[in-house]
Amino acid sequence: MLVLTRKKEQSIIIGDDIEITVVDVQGEQVRLGINAPKNVSIYRKEIYLEIQKENRAAAEVKAVSLGEIFKRKE
Amino acid sequence: MLLNTKHFGNIEIDEKNVISFSEGMPGFEEVKKFILLGGTEENYPFQWLQAVDDAELAFVVVDPKVFKPDYIIDVEDGEVETLNIGNTENIVVLSIVVIPDDITRITANLKAPILINTENNKGKQVILNNSEYNIKHYIIEELHRIGGRK
Numbered sequence: 001m002l003v004l005t006r007k008k009e010q011s012i013i014i015g016d017d018i019e020i021t022v023v024d025v026q027g028e029q030v031r032l033g034i035n036a037p038k039n040v041s042i043y044r045k046e047i048y049l050e051i052q053k054e055n056r057a058a059a060e061v062k063a064v065s066l067g068e069i070f071k072r073k074e
Numbered sequence: 075m076l077l078n079t080k081h082f083g084n085i086e087i088d089e090k091n092v093i094s095f096s097e098g099m100p101g102f103e104e105v106k107k108f109i110l111l112g113g114t115e116e117n118y119p120f121q122w123l124q125a126v127d128d129a130e131l132a133f134v135v136v137d138p139k140v141f142k143p144d145y146i147i148d149v150e151d152g153e154v155e156t157l158n159i160g161n162t163e164n165i166v167v168l169s170i171v172v173i174p175d176d177i178t179r180i181t182a183n184l185k186a187p188i189l190i191n192t193e194n195n196k197g198k199q200v201i202l203n204n205s206e207y208n209i210k211h212y213i214i215e216e217l218h219r220i221g222g223r224k
Contacts, residue, residue: 038152041097043201051186051201052101054209058133058170059102066117066134069177070217
Protein backbone atom coordinates (compact mmCIF):
# COMPACT_ATOMS: atom_id res chain seq x y z
CA MET A 1 0.00 0.00 0.00
CA LEU A 2 1.21 3.48 -0.85
CA VAL A 3 1.38 5.62 2.28
CA LEU A 4 1.48 9.42 2.07
CA THR A 5 1.64 11.95 4.86
CA ARG A 6 -0.74 14.87 4.48
CA LYS A 7 -1.65 17.81 6.67
CA LYS A 8 -4.99 19.48 7.17
CA GLU A 9 -6.23 21.11 3.95
CA GLN A 10 -3.73 19.17 1.83
CA SER A 11 -4.97 16.81 -0.88
CA ILE A 12 -4.07 13.86 -2.96
CA ILE A 13 -5.09 13.35 -6.56
CA ILE A 14 -5.98 9.91 -7.90
CA GLY A 15 -5.95 9.63 -11.67
CA ASP A 16 -7.02 12.86 -13.28
CA ASP A 17 -10.44 13.33 -11.75
CA ILE A 18 -10.46 12.22 -8.12
CA GLU A 19 -9.29 14.51 -5.34
CA ILE A 20 -9.29 13.65 -1.65
CA THR A 21 -8.70 16.47 0.82
CA VAL A 22 -7.99 16.24 4.52
CA VAL A 23 -10.61 18.67 5.76
CA ASP A 24 -9.99 18.31 9.47
CA VAL A 25 -8.08 16.22 11.99
CA GLN A 26 -9.38 15.86 15.53
CA GLY A 27 -7.52 13.32 17.64
CA GLU A 28 -8.21 9.92 16.03
CA GLN A 29 -10.79 11.26 13.61
CA VAL A 30 -10.02 12.52 10.15
CA ARG A 31 -12.60 14.30 8.01
CA LEU A 32 -12.09 13.76 4.31
CA GLY A 33 -13.52 15.74 1.44
CA ILE A 34 -13.84 13.86 -1.83
CA ASN A 35 -14.25 15.28 -5.29
CA ALA A 36 -14.96 12.58 -7.84
CA PRO A 37 -17.05 12.08 -10.97
CA LYS A 38 -20.71 11.39 -10.20
CA ASN A 39 -20.50 7.86 -11.56
CA VAL A 40 -17.86 6.88 -8.99
CA SER A 41 -19.51 5.26 -5.99
CA ILE A 42 -18.01 6.19 -2.64
CA TYR A 43 -18.80 4.20 0.49
CA ARG A 44 -17.54 3.84 3.99
CA LYS A 45 -15.80 0.48 3.70
CA GLU A 46 -17.31 -1.15 6.79
CA ILE A 47 -20.81 -0.31 5.53
CA TYR A 48 -20.04 -1.73 2.09
CA LEU A 49 -18.76 -4.95 3.68
CA GLU A 50 -21.91 -5.18 5.80
CA ILE A 51 -24.10 -4.79 2.71
CA GLN A 52 -22.07 -7.50 0.94
CA LYS A 53 -22.60 -9.82 3.88
CA GLU A 54 -26.31 -9.06 4.03
CA ASN A 55 -26.73 -9.65 0.29
CA ARG A 56 -24.97 -13.00 0.61
CA ALA A 57 -27.28 -13.94 3.48
CA ALA A 58 -30.26 -12.89 1.36
CA ALA A 59 -29.05 -15.15 -1.45
CA GLU A 60 -29.11 -18.12 0.94
CA VAL A 61 -32.88 -17.94 1.32
CA LYS A 62 -34.35 -21.37 0.74
CA ALA A 63 -37.35 -22.30 -1.30
CA VAL A 64 -39.85 -20.58 0.92
CA SER A 65 -43.40 -20.01 -0.10
CA LEU A 66 -43.62 -16.23 -0.11
CA GLY A 67 -47.36 -16.39 0.29
CA GLU A 68 -46.88 -17.96 3.72
CA ILE A 69 -45.04 -14.98 5.17
CA PHE A 70 -47.86 -12.51 5.05
CA LYS A 71 -51.52 -13.02 4.52
CA ARG A 72 -53.96 -10.21 4.37
CA LYS A 73 -56.84 -10.36 6.80
CA GLU A 74 -60.00 -11.35 5.07
CA MET B 75 -36.09 -16.31 -24.03
CA LEU B 76 -36.04 -19.39 -21.84
CA LEU B 77 -34.74 -18.78 -18.34
CA ASN B 78 -33.69 -21.31 -15.72
CA THR B 79 -34.79 -20.03 -12.30
CA LYS B 80 -34.27 -21.02 -8.69
CA HIS B 81 -37.92 -21.29 -7.75
CA PHE B 82 -39.89 -21.63 -10.97
CA GLY B 83 -37.73 -24.00 -13.00
CA ASN B 84 -37.49 -23.19 -16.69
CA ILE B 85 -39.77 -20.35 -17.67
CA GLU B 86 -40.24 -18.18 -20.70
CA ILE B 87 -39.43 -14.53 -20.11
CA ASP B 88 -39.61 -11.44 -22.23
CA GLU B 89 -36.08 -10.12 -22.76
CA LYS B 90 -37.30 -6.55 -22.55
CA ASN B 91 -38.11 -7.09 -18.85
CA VAL B 92 -34.47 -7.84 -18.00
CA ILE B 93 -33.06 -5.23 -15.63
CA SER B 94 -29.48 -4.21 -16.17
CA PHE B 95 -27.32 -3.63 -13.06
CA SER B 96 -24.15 -2.20 -14.60
CA GLU B 97 -22.26 -2.42 -11.30
CA GLY B 98 -23.79 -5.65 -10.06
CA MET B 99 -24.57 -5.57 -6.35
CA PRO B 100 -22.25 -5.62 -3.32
CA GLY B 101 -21.14 -9.25 -2.96
CA PHE B 102 -22.35 -10.01 -6.49
CA GLU B 103 -20.45 -7.42 -8.48
CA GLU B 104 -20.19 -9.65 -11.55
CA VAL B 105 -23.91 -10.33 -11.84
CA LYS B 106 -25.31 -7.68 -14.14
CA LYS B 107 -28.73 -8.90 -15.23
CA PHE B 108 -31.81 -9.64 -13.14
CA ILE B 109 -35.51 -10.03 -13.65
CA LEU B 110 -38.44 -9.60 -11.27
CA LEU B 111 -40.61 -12.69 -10.91
CA GLY B 112 -43.52 -13.88 -8.84
CA GLY B 113 -45.17 -10.54 -8.20
CA THR B 114 -48.51 -12.22 -7.80
CA GLU B 115 -51.41 -11.53 -5.46
CA GLU B 116 -50.54 -14.70 -3.59
CA ASN B 117 -46.94 -13.62 -2.94
CA TYR B 118 -47.88 -10.06 -2.00
CA PRO B 119 -45.94 -7.98 -1.03
CA PHE B 120 -42.89 -10.05 -1.99
CA GLN B 121 -41.25 -10.83 -5.32
CA TRP B 122 -38.14 -12.62 -6.50
CA LEU B 123 -35.25 -10.78 -8.08
CA GLN B 124 -33.77 -13.58 -10.16
CA ALA B 125 -30.30 -13.44 -11.75
CA VAL B 126 -30.59 -14.06 -15.48
CA ASP B 127 -27.23 -15.82 -15.89
CA ASP B 128 -27.23 -17.77 -12.63
CA ALA B 129 -30.28 -19.91 -11.93
CA GLU B 130 -29.21 -20.44 -8.32
CA LEU B 131 -29.11 -16.75 -7.46
CA ALA B 132 -32.38 -15.12 -6.48
CA PHE B 133 -33.26 -12.57 -3.82
CA VAL B 134 -36.57 -11.99 -2.13
CA VAL B 135 -37.47 -8.33 -2.46
CA VAL B 136 -40.28 -6.22 -1.07
CA ASP B 137 -41.67 -2.74 -1.60
CA PRO B 138 -40.64 -1.05 1.66
CA LYS B 139 -43.54 1.41 1.46
CA VAL B 140 -45.88 -1.48 2.26
CA PHE B 141 -44.68 -1.72 5.85
CA LYS B 142 -42.97 1.66 6.15
CA PRO B 143 -45.13 4.23 4.38
CA ASP B 144 -42.87 7.11 5.44
CA TYR B 145 -39.75 5.52 3.92
CA ILE B 146 -37.92 8.27 2.09
CA ILE B 147 -34.62 8.06 0.30
CA ASP B 148 -32.36 10.74 -0.99
CA VAL B 149 -31.27 9.90 -4.51
CA GLU B 150 -27.78 11.27 -5.09
CA ASP B 151 -26.52 12.83 -8.31
CA GLY B 152 -24.41 9.77 -9.08
CA GLU B 153 -27.47 7.54 -9.05
CA VAL B 154 -29.45 9.96 -11.18
CA GLU B 155 -26.65 9.68 -13.72
CA THR B 156 -26.12 5.91 -13.51
CA LEU B 157 -29.82 5.19 -13.93
CA ASN B 158 -30.51 8.10 -16.31
CA ILE B 159 -33.34 9.18 -14.08
CA GLY B 160 -35.62 11.60 -15.87
CA ASN B 161 -38.75 11.41 -13.77
CA THR B 162 -38.55 10.01 -10.23
CA GLU B 163 -42.10 8.69 -10.68
CA ASN B 164 -40.61 5.98 -12.88
CA ILE B 165 -38.34 4.71 -10.12
CA VAL B 166 -39.28 1.51 -8.34
CA VAL B 167 -37.75 1.11 -4.89
CA LEU B 168 -37.27 -2.38 -3.46
CA SER B 169 -35.61 -3.76 -0.34
CA ILE B 170 -33.74 -7.05 -0.23
CA VAL B 171 -35.15 -9.44 2.34
CA VAL B 172 -33.39 -11.99 4.52
CA ILE B 173 -35.59 -14.85 5.69
CA PRO B 174 -33.94 -16.82 8.51
CA ASP B 175 -35.15 -20.22 9.73
CA ASP B 176 -37.30 -18.40 12.28
CA ILE B 177 -39.52 -16.63 9.80
CA THR B 178 -40.70 -14.08 12.38
CA ARG B 179 -37.15 -12.66 12.30
CA ILE B 180 -37.49 -11.70 8.64
CA THR B 181 -35.67 -8.46 7.84
CA ALA B 182 -35.53 -5.98 4.99
CA ASN B 183 -32.45 -3.95 4.15
CA LEU B 184 -33.56 -0.33 4.30
CA LYS B 185 -29.99 0.97 4.30
CA ALA B 186 -29.28 -0.26 0.77
CA PRO B 187 -32.42 -0.19 -1.38
CA ILE B 188 -32.55 -1.26 -4.99
CA LEU B 189 -33.63 1.42 -7.44
CA ILE B 190 -35.01 0.42 -10.81
CA ASN B 191 -35.74 2.95 -13.52
CA THR B 192 -38.72 1.48 -15.34
CA GLU B 193 -38.12 3.81 -18.28
CA ASN B 194 -34.91 2.04 -19.30
CA ASN B 195 -34.77 -1.00 -16.97
CA LYS B 196 -31.56 0.11 -15.34
CA GLY B 197 -31.07 -0.91 -11.74
CA LYS B 198 -28.69 -0.21 -8.91
CA GLN B 199 -28.43 -1.11 -5.26
CA VAL B 200 -27.60 2.16 -3.57
CA ILE B 201 -26.17 2.63 -0.10
CA LEU B 202 -27.71 5.50 1.83
CA ASN B 203 -24.65 7.05 3.43
CA ASN B 204 -26.48 9.63 5.47
CA SER B 205 -29.51 7.82 6.79
CA GLU B 206 -30.57 6.18 10.00
CA TYR B 207 -32.19 3.22 8.25
CA ASN B 208 -31.02 -0.23 9.26
CA ILE B 209 -29.53 -3.04 7.23
CA LYS B 210 -31.65 -5.39 9.32
CA HIS B 211 -35.08 -3.85 9.65
CA TYR B 212 -37.52 -6.32 11.25
CA ILE B 213 -40.76 -6.22 9.31
CA ILE B 214 -43.15 -8.82 10.69
CA GLU B 215 -44.69 -6.54 13.34
CA GLU B 216 -45.20 -3.78 10.81
CA LEU B 217 -46.72 -6.18 8.31
CA HIS B 218 -49.21 -7.33 10.94
CA ARG B 219 -50.03 -3.77 11.88
CA ILE B 220 -51.08 -2.92 8.33
CA GLY B 221 -53.62 -5.66 8.37
CA GLY B 222 -52.02 -9.01 7.78
CA ARG B 223 -51.97 -12.18 9.79
CA LYS B 224 -49.40 -14.88 9.88
